Amino acid sequence: MPLTARGPRGARGTRGTRGTRGARRDRSGSRDRSRSGGRLLRWSASTLAVVILGTAGAGYLYYQHLNGNLEKGERSSGDSKAERTAPNAAGQTPLNILLIGSDSRASDANVALGGSRDNRDSPPLGDVQMLIHLSADRQSASVVTVPRDTRVDIPECKDPESGETYPATNAIINESLGRGGAGCTLATWENLTGVYIDHWMTIDFAGVVSMADAIGGVEVCVQQNVWDRPLPGMSGGSGLKLRKGKQKVQGEQALQWLRTRHAWGSDLLRARAQHMYLNSMIRTLKQQSVFSDTGRLMGLAESATDSLTVSEEIGSVKKLYDLGMQLKTVPTDRITMTTMPNVQDPQDENHVIPDAADAEQMWAMLRDDVPFDANGEKSGSSKAPADEKADENGGGQAATDPSAPDAEIAVQVRNGTRTDAEAAVPGRAGAITEQLVGAGFTRAVADPSGSLAQERTEVSYPSAELAGDAQRVATSLGIPLSSVRRSTEVSGVTLVVGSDWRDGTAYPKQQAPKAGDIPDSADAINGSDDSPCMEVYAPYRW
Known part of the structure; x- marks a missing residue:
């Protein structure tokens, strides 16, 4: 009897992901399997790059060299509706950065890392998309993943390089990257959330594994021995093989951890494992002396700038340095990793759509700069008129x-x-x-x-x-x-x-969200929490 991946017990919204039914699509020759490698590792490298560049102490000439490594692109290439959040009483504004993991195979290095030579010339997919929201006071950070198979309205976009115009369409969000570049993905996010996004950063396969090695290992945890491998009736698998408990992964093993889907049971549970890895990575970097090791730091900065493409307004190492310094100040217990609440798409069981009420609650918190955590100091009566x-x-x-x-x-x-x-x-x-x-x-x-x-x-x-x-x-x-x-x-x-006002002649009174009021369906993990441990789907235990 063919083996199929099962959805997670007690997790909302997983039934519509490609992960839940990904086994059938993998056997039918979907690009999903070949493109799954390194998606969140690419994002991890992008995050790491910001941290590294925010602490780099190299001289002017080396900065000039790193500047030459950076590729840049237009901030928005689509029809966007969002506006900046107004400043708070202190004149501060929040900062929103969209991080995109591209599956582009436009180089030999990316083909070697990502496989699938047949897709070398295909439009890239933005298979990992996360928004980092840095609060106006720079004391908290909220991170939201939108699943790659979320069906959304993609606006009309114009490719800034080719000049080609792509008409507006309704499709899954990872297709937006191939319809006008990262600027189109940014516009799609703005229209989905109503949140103004200041910058984007993308990273592909190349240079990612070496950056994972440079970290020196990130601690992860599994509840049972895990081996993500091909099984009868189920092709694919990342190759991850670990004994139960906590242990460090790096290099290829880190890549395997971030690729693993079948052994967890769904695509959304893979996102949870990826969030655990990122939180652990941040804690590791804060504990290490990497920033006082000049040789190691220069190697990391070299790999980061050589792998990154950024929106043009932050297209210099100095600007990335300033950005990194802002991100560096956030305590780990004020960082919250989440996934957009979602439900199965009625038009396609392998896709999802936002869970309207819960997703809007999160978007409202981002727009109004309300922290996802409740660990900050109470503001009391400090409001300005x-x-x-x-x-x-x-x-x-x-x-x-x-x-x-x-x-x-x-x-x-x-x-x-x-x-x-x-x-x-x-x-x-x-x-x-x-x-x-x-x-x-x-x-x-x-x-x-x-x-x-x-x-x-x-x-x-x-x-x-x-x-x-x-x-x-x-x-x-x-x-x-x-x-x-x-x-x-x-x-x-x-x-x-x-649709939030279907009856009555007075707009329904909306209760202002409070810090920490994120819905349970967001599957939140706090950055300081080192207790999460992945449960392994029984067929992948050994």
């Missing part, structure tokens, strides 16, 4: 832009209550339009063009002079100002009534 005004307005920035009189503000109202699971609420745009007209917005009209699917209610405006008008509309309905954004897709103030 602008913060208090923002709370009155439902969160986000205070409404400070001037607006026209209500009767002069033209507003178009659209019905966005349709979801993958539910039909649009009939007449929703008309009902909210009547509410606006009754409140004095006599130029409000309902859009007759039909419904669309939008998870979050938003008020959009096309140009700066209409910002105050859009804020005024939002305030009158109780919509938080964090849901007001500038967009090139609208010609005037536009209200889209999302």
Whole structure:
């Protein structure tokens, strides 16, 4: 009887991942197997690179040499809707960095590491995608993985190198990298989350294993002896073979740990193992004297800059140094690794879609700069008047832009209550339009063009002079100002009534999330927690 990988007991959202049904796809010749190697190791190397560059003490000439190693690209190559988070009372803003692991085989080194020579000229896939959110006060960091098989809306993107324009599409998120580069992946993330992303960094296979070796080993843990190998009816396997308990892995064995999927039971459990590895790596680097070993540090910096491609605004070692210095200050107990809450895609059992409520809760925390951990100091009553005004307005920035009189503000109202699971609420745009007209917005009209699917209610405006008008509309309905954004897709103030507001004429009161209020489905692991230990799926025990 053919062996199939089973999903994790008690874990949400795993049934729709390629990992849960990956065995069948592997046997049918999917690129999944050949492209699985090193995805999170590539991300680990990227993270390591930031830490290394943030502590490098080499001289000017060596910095110039490292600068020559770096490749750069356009920050955003797609149609994005996100806006920067407003500064806090101290004038600080959060920092968001998108880390992408590319499976590109555009070189002999990458083919040797990743295999699959037949796919050498295929568009690269962004099979590992993680967002690092560094809080405005630089005291906490939240990390979110979006599974590679998450079906999302990918916006229209233009490849900055070839000039080719790719039309908007609905597909799995790892395809975005091949539709305009990392800048398209960044735009896709911004539209998915509503979070403005400052920078991206990508890394491919080359140079990764040597960087893992340079760390000197990272401690991992398994509950039983594990051997991830081909079995009858189940091809593939990373080759990982470890005895139960805690032990260090490095080099090829580290690569095997990060590749392993079948022995854990699912793709999402592989993400958990990868998060455990990254947390352990961070703890290891903080404990080591690597940063006082000049020769070792230079070798790591050489490998890092030679393997990285970064968005152009951080395309120098000095800028990466500054970035690394900010990341270096975060204590391990203020680092939280998570996976986007997800459920099986109703259109394809091998794909997933965001678990609407839980995922939006996490996105809101990122947009509002709320820590994923609850280990920080309590702020007490230190809010500035602008913060208090923002709370009155439902969160986000205070409404400070001037607006026209209500009767002069033209507003178009659209019905966005349709979801993958539910039909649009009939007449929703008309009902909210009547509410606006009754409140004095006599130029409000309902859009007759039909419904669309939008998870979050938003008020959009096309140009700066209409910002105050859009804020005024939002305030009158109780919509938080964090849901007001500038967009090139609208010609005037536009209200889209999302699926979060399917009934009633007053926007549902949203409880502001508190530090640590991440949903259980995020499978969070704190950076200081060294207790997690992977359970091995029975057929892969020895």
